[in-house]
Amino acid sequence: MEAVLAELGERYECEVEADSTELDLEDKGLTELPAVVCQLPAVEELFLDKNALAALPEAIGEMAALRELNARQNVLTGLPASIGRLKNLEGLLVDRNRLQELPDLSGCEALAGVNVNANQASLSANPKPDHVPDPNPDPDPNPNPNPNPNPNPNQLTGLPDGLCRCAMMEGIFADENQVRVGVRVRVRVRARVNQA
Numbered sequence: 001m002e003a004v005l006a007e008l009g010e011r012y013e014c015e016v017e018a019d020s021t022e023l024d025l026e027d028k029g030l031t032e033l034p035a036v037v038c039q040l041p042a043v044e045e046l047f048l049d050k051n052a053l054a055a056l057p058e059a060i061g062e063m064a065a066l067r068e069l070n071a072r073q074n075v076l077t078g079l080p081a082s083i084g085r086l087k088n089l090e091g092l093l094v095d096r097n098r099l100q101e102l103p104d105l106s107g108c109e110a111l112a113g114v115n116v117n118a119n120q121a122s123l124s125a126n127p128k129p130d131h132v133p134d135p136n137p138d139p140d141p142n143p144n145p146n147p148n149p150n151p152n153p154n155q156l157t158g159l160p161d162g163l164c165r166c167a168m169m170e171g172i173f174a175d176e177n178q179v180r181v182g183v184r185v186r187v188r189v190r191a192r193v194n195q196a
Contacts, residue, residue: 008034056079076099
């Protein structure tokens with residue numbers, strides 16, 4: 001393991017030890033997350049922003065100590081369901097990606113904030129009645145093929161109900177989108193979204 005960690009540190013010019021609590025892989029040109037990262041049991045803060053990640057591995061759900069996951073400004077089209085098992089996760093920062101949906105996050109008992117600003121599609125495959133999509137959304141007249149960073153407004157039409165069951169939730173940041181917030185969301189969290 002030490003040789004693998006040394007190679008990881010050398011390749012990405014960062015300090016990596018088996019007992020590291022912070023791992024900064026920001027702006028390293030990653031197209032996939034090295035498997036060894038998910039085997040680091042002490043990592044509490046993982047910075048993956050400003051890369052070219054299209055997916056995160058299911059094994060990320062094994063990072064039991066993880067408190068903050070920053071995967072901003074990548075090209076993520078989805079998140080693995082295993083993220084919902086991260087009981088210590090407090091912050092999920094996945095803005096400026098290509099997310100199409102969020103997994104059930106109700107198992108993230110410590111989750112206090114989620115940032116999904118500037119994604120490109122619906123984050124709710126099955127919107128509930130209190131999450132009614134706009135039947136006539138305005139098309140984007142200037143689509144930007146460059147996803148990093150993504151200046152296009154969100155096209156969110158709903159958020160997973162599981163977010164409302166996160167007891168520690170303080171904020172959901174989903175600016176510039178088409179989410180219509182239901183009463184349950186407004187009562188349980190301070191959600192900063194457009195009110196239609």
